Amino acid sequence: MPVPSPRVFKHVFGPVPSRRLGLSLGCDLAPRKVCSFDCVYCQVGRTDRLTTARVAGAPVAELLSEIEEKLRTGPRPDFITLSGSGEPTLNRAMDEIVAGIRRRTDIPIALLTNGSLFVFPEVRAACAGVDVVLPTLSAADEETFRQIHRPAPGVTLGAVVEGLAAFRREFKGEIRLEVFLIAGVNSTPEQVRRLIPLIARIAPDRIQLNTAVRPTADEGVRALTETELATLATLLGPKAEVIADFRRPATSGAEAGAREGEVLDMIRRRPVTARDIASGMGLPAGEAARCVEALLRSNRVVRERRAGEEYYRARSEG
Numbered sequence: 001m002p003v004p005s006p007r008v009f010k011h012v013f014g015p016v017p018s019r020r021l022g023l024s025l026g027c028d029l030a031p032r033k034v035c036s037f038d039c040v041y042c043q044v045g046r047t048d049r050l051t052t053a054r055v056a057g058a059p060v061a062e063l064l065s066e067i068e069e070k071l072r073t074g075p076r077p078d079f080i081t082l083s084g085s086g087e088p089t090l091n092r093a094m095d096e097i098v099a100g101i102r103r104r105t106d107i108p109i110a111l112l113t114n115g116s117l118f119v120f121p122e123v124r125a126a127c128a129g130v131d132v133v134l135p136t137l138s139a140a141d142e143e144t145f146r147q148i149h150r151p152a153p154g155v156t157l158g159a160v161v162e163g164l165a166a167f168r169r170e171f172k173g174e175i176r177l178e179v180f181l182i183a184g185v186n187s188t189p190e191q192v193r194r195l196i197p198l199i200a201r202i203a204p205d206r207i208q209l210n211t212a213v214r215p216t217a218d219e220g221v222r223a224l225t226e227t228e229l230a231t232l233a234t235l236l237g238p239k240a241e242v243i244a245d246f247r248r249p250a251t252s253g254a255e256a257g258a259r260e261g262e263v264l265d266m267i268r269r270r271p272v273t274a275r276d277i278a279s280g281m282g283l284p285a286g287e288a289a290r291c292v293e294a295l296l297r298s299n300r301v302v303r304e305r306r307a308g309e310e311y312y313r314a315r316s317e318g
């Protein structure tokens with residue numbers, strides 16, 4: 001009997017294992033790659049359109065229909081995560097999307113954001129309905145901020161901190177602040193200590209130290225070791241933690257017939273290991289490896305080594 005073709009998901013991917021959110025169903029809200037930053041450590045690649053102007057992103061009905069189908073057919077995620085291949089708060093329909101997800105499920109909603117648009121009251125209002133917000137603050141001075149994030153015109157470190165502080169005052173949910181540290185750029189104890197007064201203004205519930213463990217937009221972005229991160233975390237007090245590498249064991253009863261297209265869809269979002277694919281899609285490890293080998297043979301993905309692990313990245317399609 002012929003096997004029906006799997007549905008191609010344009011805006012929703014996973015669930016994938018996330019170091020910060022457990023099993024996360026990702027929703028791509030901004031077109032690739034529209035962002036208010038062009039971070040040296042970005043996993044998606046260089047920013048094509050650097051802007052703070054909000055845009056029409058994924059069509060709301062289409063996105064919600066994809067979420068419905070993923071929830072109906074896949075494993076239950078721990079979070080539905082608004083993120084993707086650009087800055088999600090640039091999507092003008094963010095409030096509609098959040099309300100639409102709320103009507104469909106009680107699974108908590110997370111938002112991965114660079115935080116640069118919280119300076120706008122309408123963006124803070126659009127994000128008010130999510131459960132967990134994960135913004136980034138990685139520099140305590142303007143020069144380092146620009147070196148790391150290469151922001152859109154008009155975006156300054158001061159404005160980002162102001163926006164995050166304003167959001168904290170209004171937002172009832174949890175804020176997990178990411179501090180992304182790069183060896184030789186923002187990782188001295190002095191640089192980390194200088195973040196303390198800025199973080200105090202944002203008053204996050206958790207502070208999560210991260211580093212470049214995956215392939216990055218720029219070459220030469222150096223990761224810290226876990227020990228170095230752990231030492232720096234102690235400077236930021238008891239709320240600070242090193243983000244653990246979350247691994248969810250493969251579900252034995254999970255769908256055995258993995259589809260290469262679906263694996264490719266996942267790899268297109270960000271570089272992943274074969275283990276990420278296996279646990280994120282609930283596949284036996286051998287099946288995930290088979291899919292990856294087929295994609296390598298057909299030249300649709302490339303293999304890269306980073307921090308002792310092999311990652312798969314999609315070849316550029318245009």
Ligand code: SF4
Pocket residue numbers: 035036037038039041042043044047085086087113114
């Ligand atoms: S890491 Fe996030 S904020 Fe930075 S360029 Fe990539 S998508 Fe934009």
